[in-house]
Amino acid sequence: xxxxxxxxxxLIYDVKENDYNSYNILFNKYLPVLKSLTYKYYKxxxxxxxxxxxxxxxxxxxxxxxxxxxxxxxxxxxxTFVTLCVNRSLLSxxxxxxxxxxxxxxxxxxxIDDCNICEESNIDNYFSYRGRIDxxxxxxxxxxxxxxxxxxxxxxxxxxxxxxxxxxxxxxRAQFKxxxxxxxxxxxxx
Numbered sequence: 001x002x003x004x005x006x007x008x009x010x011l012i013y014d015v016k017e018n019d020y021n022s023y024n025i026l027f028n029k030y031l032p033v034l035k036s037l038t039y040k041y042y043k044x045x046x047x048x049x050x051x052x053x054x055x056x057x058x059x060x061x062x063x064x065x066x067x068x069x070x071x072x073x074x075x076x077x078x079x080t081f082v083t084l085c086v087n088r089s090l091l092s093x094x095x096x097x098x099x100x101x102x103x104x105x106x107x108x109x110x111x112i113d114d115c116n117i118c119e120e121s122n123i124d125n126y127f128s129y130r131g132r133i134d135x136x137x138x139x140x141x142x143x144x145x146x147x148x149x150x151x152x153x154x155x156x157x158x159x160x161x162x163x164x165x166x167x168x169x170x171x172x173r174a175q176f177k178x179x180x181x182x183x184x185x186x187x188x189x190x
Contacts, residue, residue, distance in 0.1 A: 006025055006029060008026065008079070009072055011023075011026040012026070012078065015067055016068075023067070027060075027063065030063060030079075030082060033079075033082070033083065033086075034056070034059045034063055035056070037083065037086050037087060037090060038055045038056045038058075038090065041090040041091075041093070044094070044153075044156040045098070045156075048097045048098065049097075054093075055090060055093065058090055058093045059086050059090060062085045062086045062088070062089030063082060063085070063086060065089075066081055066085035066086070067082075069085075070082075087166065088168075091166050091167070095145070095149055098152050136185060139185050146167065146169070146177065147180070150163055150167070150174060150177050150178055150181060151178075151181050160174045160175045160178060163178075
């Protein structure tokens with residue numbers, strides 16, 4: 001179906017008049033955008049135990065809320081408003097799952113009997129590694145939520161410019177906080 005023939009603003013008006021067919025047309029028109037944004041977050045957080053469908057559900061809910069709350073009089077394009085709402089919703093979801101994972105105390109524990117360790121030097125390396133992980137976790141627990149989000153996003157390959165956009169902070173603040181976090185972790189490890 002060619003969605004270029006449909007005007008977003010007319011569809012939004014019809015949706016606000018309870019026309020579900022218009023909502024379906026609008027949703028299908030923005031489906032590629034939703035899938036793209038969803039995949040962007042999913043690929044960075046897929047190891048947290050959530051499926052692509054969980055992320056897509058968050059994006060769909062954000063889309064529905066954006067359609068409801070969109071106000072054409074604010075001089076913002078609908079596309080811009082939708083992408084902003086979906087990005088913020090997915091970022092909040094990622095923050096929630098990363099904070100939830102930090103609060104699970106046993107998620108990083110490994111049974112030493114399950115490790116096929118034969119040599120004593122490997123045991124020493126294992127305990128040294130575990131000690132460093134515990135130190136890094138301690139550093140993360142002492143950070144505020146913004147710093148832990150910056151660390152998580154930086155760890156997942158985001159640039160400071162992308163982090164500043166996602167967290168809605170200035171680029172300078174993201175860079176400053178990023179350097180501060182690296183110094184803190186380095187101090188903990190030394």
